[in-house]
Structure formats: C-alpha cells, structure tokens
Amino acid sequence: MSENKPENAGTTGSPSAATPTPTGAPNTATALPPSHEDATRSPAKDAATEEATVRSSTDDPLSASSVTPEDPRSARLRDAAEARSAAAESTARQEAAVHERDARRAGSHAGIPGTQAGTQAGARAGAHVGTQAGTTSAGTGATGAKFEPAVKPAQVVKPVPLVSEPPADVSISPASAPFGAVDVDVATEAPATTARAAGSPPPGFGAAPDFSAANPPPPNALPPTPPRYLRQSDSAWSVFGRIIAARARQLFDRAGQRITQRTLRIGVSARIFHPEPGAMGLRGKTLQYLEESIAHWVMSRDVLVFMIPTVGHQGMLHPSNIRLRDYAKHLDGLLLQGGADVSPQTYAEAASSHEWPGDRVRDMYELELLHEFIESGKPVLGVCRGCQLINVAFGGTLYQDIATDVPTAGAHVNENYDQHRHGVHFPDGSTLLNMFPGRRDAIVNSIHHQAVKTLGRDLNIEAVSASDGIIEAVRYRRAPFVMGVQWHPEFHRAGGPELLDCTPLLDTFLRVARETRF
Structure with missing residues (x-):
C-alpha cells in the first residue's frame, strides 16, 4: 500500500477525477492543507455557501440567467x-x-491463468475503491458540495501495466479449490523476513572490510617447499647468484634457438681418384x-x-692441424657414398683375384x-660401398x-649400371x-658385385634380396642412426612408379641429425 495517501482523502466525483490516471505516473494532484479560516468558519457561513451553490447549479434552467458570483472561499x-x-483515486488505482500484478505472478507460479487471478484482484480492488470513494463522498457532504463517486462499487478496474514495486506476499491454497478457482490472498505489504527481492544486494554488501582478519592461502596454493626468495636465509649474494643463473639460462636458450634454426650441414665422404x-x-x-646425384639428393x-x-697425417706438401x-x-651428419671396392686387407683377408684389390687408402680414411x-653421436648413412664399410x-x-662366391645368387650388376634392378x-x-x-617388398637398383658375408657385431639385417637372400641393408643398433643400404637411393626418382621412393629414408636421417646436433 502507498504511504503517500492523505489521512483525510477528499471526495471524488469532480471533473478532474473522472479522467483515469496512468499507473506509474507521478501524482501531481496535491491536497491543499486546510487554512485557519476554514477551521473557524461559522455554521451560518456554511449555510450561505450551500445556498449559493444550489442557486448556481446548472441543473435548474431557470437559474441560468440569475447566476451569482461564487464565493472565493467556496471555490x-x-x-x-x-x-x-x-x-x-490515484492511490486506489x-x-x-x-494487487493485479501480484495476483498474476501468483497465478503463474500456482499453475492458474494470470488473467483470472488478475480479474479477481481487480474486482476486489474495484470494490475497495468504490467503497472508499463512497465513504469519502459521504464525509464531504458536510461542506455542501455535491459530488459523484469516482469508481462505482460494481465497476472493475481495467488491467494496467506493471510498475516497479516490491513483490507482495501471495498465499495460494490449491488443495482447497479446483484448478482455475484457486483463491488468491494478496497481502497489503510484504514482510521483511521473506526471501530477498530480485536485484537487491546480498547481506553485508557495502560493509567496511575487516583488515585484521587472517585469510591464509589454500594449502595447495604454495609449493611444498618455499621458493628461495622467501627463505629467511636469503642474502644479497644469493640474489646476485640467481640473477647470474637467469642470465646464463637466457644465453643458453638463445644459443639453442640459433642451433635449432640453423640449416643442417651434412658431410659427404670423398671419392678418391689415384694418379696413374x-x-x-x-x-x-x-x-x-x-x-x-648424391649431393643433389x-x-x-x-x-x-x-x-x-x-x-695429411705424415707431413705432406702442406701439413695442417x-x-x-x-x-x-662441426657437421651434423655423415653420408658415405659409393665407389671403389673395400680392400680385402681391411677385413683381414687376401684378395682372391687381382681384379678386386679395393681401395685401402680410402678404407682407412672413411673408417676414421x-x-x-659415431663417437660424436651424429647419424651416418652408407650407400652401396658405405653399407659394406659399416659392416x-x-x-x-x-663376398x-x-x-x-655364391654361384646360386642372381645377378647384382651388369652393363646397364644404374638401370639394373631387382626386388x-x-x-x-x-x-x-x-x-x-x-x-614388405620393393624394387631397387643393383650396382654391386660385393656384398655382406658375415654380419658385423651389433648389426641388424634391414633388407635382403628377394631372389637369393643377399643382405641389402644393415643397421647398427647401439647408435641413434647408423644404417647402410646396398642400393643407390640417389638414382631413384622421388615418387617413381616402379623404384622405391627413398625420401622417407633421407628424412629419417636428417631428422636424427637435427635431434643430435647439440
């Protein structure tokens, strides 16, 4: 209920009261306080005023030509x-x-149509307004003025838009009435102990903070052991040491970044042409x-x-250190390319023919x-002769x-050179x-008349010839990547329809070179 209602609400029925006032608009009609003259007037003056009012009424046509001026006090x-x-009237509306808004809310929560609850609340409000207006009109009859009630007792107030008011207390008893006929009891004012209205601040909001309260962090917020900068024994020298360590880590990170971003450098062993x-x-x-081809690959x-x-080891023309x-x-990997035969002296055998003496000088150079x-942890890939040298x-x-040495073996070399192939x-x-x-099977070229006979220590067989079982690839299992293949992958066209595309072999070799170049 509005608290702005005057205690002696005046009579209704004036022309200004017949105009409906929109709900939510401010009430501009302000009751004038009674003057001292009104309180001390005599009954005779009241009778004279009533007589003048009756004579000035427009209800009597005969008095239209004899209207006397109205007394200012009566006005x-x-x-x-x-x-x-x-x-x-405004307060009643x-x-x-x-009441209608609260009844609609209560109807929506209780499962009944809001319009029916609003109609009931409106009927009750209309009856309340009519009764109050009638009482007010009867109370003002002593002044001699004749007014009509603003709202008749049987009239129902039309629904008006909702206004921003605190929700009223609504009690519904659905068990005592059938659906659609639930009695809605709208209280005049919501108790202070009910649920907090929507939009109101929580309890304690805006209170001054308590700086004396101890609020320790959660147990898992700090590490098991406090960091060094929180220890009581921390000194200027320890702080200086941490700064130096941080600078060193920064330099190492930059150096590592330069190394990882640096282009790979692959060394290729040299073929040697001896003077005639x-x-x-x-x-x-x-x-x-x-x-x-090997360089371009x-x-x-x-x-x-x-x-x-x-x-040069023995002081040649231009010795160096x-x-x-x-x-x-300084290099990231080694590739042993093909060429002349490995000398039988290198694996402690005598040459079975003067046609196959091999290259002892190159053997000593490539073995070193x-x-x-391998000692540096760098990857090694051997091609043809390189595979035999690894073994x-x-x-x-x-062989x-x-x-x-193996008469039952197929031909592994002929005049076609790199065009000769087998599975x-x-x-x-x-x-x-x-x-x-x-x-599991592939086609490769074959340009060799020597091959692995006895497998070396800690070597695994990676590939064999499909026709005769000659070893075609080996791998050293105690290093990140030390592998030799008997064929020439540089002669295989990448993505070729027949020969094995050896790009994955090269990529694996280079990947290990990147991982081991620190």
Missing part, C-alpha cells in the same frame, strides 16, 4: 475537495495495479670428388652439403671418419665377388617397415 473548498478526491703411373696432367694427381631437403677431404674429428664436431661421427667397421666380412624384402623387426608403412 477554495471545492478545489481542495477535488484535489483530495484525485489523490484518493496504484493499489489495484499492484707415368701419367701427366690431372691423371698424375690425386683427385677427390663426389658424384653429382641430399640438398633436395634444403640442407648444406660439404665434401670432407682426406687430411685439421683432423677428421673437427669435421665431425665413421668412427669420429667391416664392426668386424664383418664381405669379394657374388658371382664367384628386396623387409624382414620382421626391420626399421624400414616403419619408414615405408605397408611395404
């Missing part, structure tokens, strides 16, 4: 009564709107070179290729190079000539199965 009394009537006896010009000089993955020359270990230190790269380096032996098979446990998923 003030009439205006005061009209203002009080308008205030009472606001109460009806509040009695020859002049270049034929009388020692030449070191690499085959073009490695560079196809955007890496740098460096041919590693032999170094550079050793093969320096190359192993292989040893330095010899770990104590294995070779000096496949056609002579290979990847046995169980071979890492080539992971490099070439779904492949």
Whole structure:
C-alpha cells in the first residue's frame, strides 16, 4: 500500500477525477492543507455557501440567467475537495495495479491463468475503491458540495501495466479449490523476513572490510617447499647468484634457438681418384670428388652439403692441424657414398683375384671418419660401398665377388649400371617397415658385385634380396642412426612408379641429425 495517501482523502466525483490516471505516473494532484479560516468558519457561513451553490447549479434552467458570483472561499473548498478526491483515486488505482500484478505472478507460479487471478484482484480492488470513494463522498457532504463517486462499487478496474514495486506476499491454497478457482490472498505489504527481492544486494554488501582478519592461502596454493626468495636465509649474494643463473639460462636458450634454426650441414665422404703411373696432367694427381646425384639428393631437403677431404697425417706438401674429428664436431651428419671396392686387407683377408684389390687408402680414411661421427653421436648413412664399410667397421666380412662366391645368387650388376634392378624384402623387426608403412617388398637398383658375408657385431639385417637372400641393408643398433643400404637411393626418382621412393629414408636421417646436433 502507498504511504503517500492523505489521512483525510477528499471526495471524488469532480471533473478532474473522472479522467483515469496512468499507473506509474507521478501524482501531481496535491491536497491543499486546510487554512485557519476554514477551521473557524461559522455554521451560518456554511449555510450561505450551500445556498449559493444550489442557486448556481446548472441543473435548474431557470437559474441560468440569475447566476451569482461564487464565493472565493467556496471555490477554495471545492478545489481542495477535488484535489483530495484525485489523490484518493490515484492511490486506489496504484493499489489495484499492484494487487493485479501480484495476483498474476501468483497465478503463474500456482499453475492458474494470470488473467483470472488478475480479474479477481481487480474486482476486489474495484470494490475497495468504490467503497472508499463512497465513504469519502459521504464525509464531504458536510461542506455542501455535491459530488459523484469516482469508481462505482460494481465497476472493475481495467488491467494496467506493471510498475516497479516490491513483490507482495501471495498465499495460494490449491488443495482447497479446483484448478482455475484457486483463491488468491494478496497481502497489503510484504514482510521483511521473506526471501530477498530480485536485484537487491546480498547481506553485508557495502560493509567496511575487516583488515585484521587472517585469510591464509589454500594449502595447495604454495609449493611444498618455499621458493628461495622467501627463505629467511636469503642474502644479497644469493640474489646476485640467481640473477647470474637467469642470465646464463637466457644465453643458453638463445644459443639453442640459433642451433635449432640453423640449416643442417651434412658431410659427404670423398671419392678418391689415384694418379696413374707415368701419367701427366690431372691423371698424375690425386683427385677427390663426389658424384653429382648424391649431393643433389641430399640438398633436395634444403640442407648444406660439404665434401670432407682426406687430411695429411705424415707431413705432406702442406701439413695442417685439421683432423677428421673437427669435421665431425662441426657437421651434423655423415653420408658415405659409393665407389671403389673395400680392400680385402681391411677385413683381414687376401684378395682372391687381382681384379678386386679395393681401395685401402680410402678404407682407412672413411673408417676414421665413421668412427669420429659415431663417437660424436651424429647419424651416418652408407650407400652401396658405405653399407659394406659399416659392416667391416664392426668386424664383418664381405663376398669379394657374388658371382664367384655364391654361384646360386642372381645377378647384382651388369652393363646397364644404374638401370639394373631387382626386388628386396623387409624382414620382421626391420626399421624400414616403419619408414615405408605397408611395404614388405620393393624394387631397387643393383650396382654391386660385393656384398655382406658375415654380419658385423651389433648389426641388424634391414633388407635382403628377394631372389637369393643377399643382405641389402644393415643397421647398427647401439647408435641413434647408423644404417647402410646396398642400393643407390640417389638414382631413384622421388615418387617413381616402379623404384622405391627413398625420401622417407633421407628424412629419417636428417631428422636424427637435427635431434643430435647439440
């Protein structure tokens, strides 16, 4: 209920009271306080005023030509009564709107249509307004003014828009009435102990904080042991040490970033062309070179290729302090390319024919190079002769000539050179199965007349010839990547329809080179 209602709400029925006031609009009709003259007037003056009012009434046509001027005091009394009537009507309409809104809310919560509850509340509010207006009109009859009630007892107030008012207390008893006929009891004012209205602040909101209260962090918010900067024994020297350590870690991180982003550097062993006896010009000089296809195959993955020359040990024309270990230190991987046969002296055998003496000088150079790269933890990939050298380096032996030593074997070399090919098979446990998923057999070229005879120490067989079982690939299992293949992958066109695409083999070799170059 509104608390702005005057205690002596005036009569209704004035022309201004007949106009409906929108709900929620401020009430501009203010009741004028009674003056001292009104309180002390005599009954005679009241009778005179009533007689003048009756004579001035427009209900009598005969008095239209004999209307006397109205007494100013009567006009003030009439205006005061009209203002009080308008205030009472506005207050009653606001109460009806509040009751109707609360009844609709209660109806929606209790499962009954809100319009029916609103109609019941509106009927009750209309009856209340009519009764109050009638009482007010009867109370003002003493002044002599004749007014009509603003709202008749049987009239129902029309629904009005909802206003922002606190929710009223609504009690519904659905068990005592059938659906659609539930009695809604709307209280005049919501108790203070009911549920907090929507939008109101929580309890204690806006209170001053208590700085004396101890609020320790949760048990799991701090590490098991306090950090060093929170220890009581922390000193200026320990702080200085932490700063130096942080700077060192920053420098190491930058250096590691430069190393990881640096382009790979792959070393390729050199082929050696020895001088011919009695020859002049270049034929009388020692030449070191690499085959073009092997360099281009490695560079196809955007890496740098460096041919590693032999170094002088016994004071030649231009001695230096550079050793093969320096190359192993600064390069990221080693590729042993093909070429001349491995000398039988290297695996402690005598040559069975003068046609296959091998290259003992190159054997000593590449064995030292292989040893330095394995000691440095760098990956090594051997091609053709490189596969045979890896087997010899770990104590294995070779067939000096496949056609002579294994008469039942198929042909592994002929005049077609890199155009000659045969099938290979990847046995169980071979890492080539992971490099070439779904492949157990493949076609490769074959350009060798020597092959692995006795397998070296700690070596695994990675591939064999499909027709005769000659070993075609080996791997050293005590290093990240030391593998040799008997065929020439640089002669296989990438994505070729027939020959095995050896790009996964190169990618695996380079991946290990990136992982082990620190």
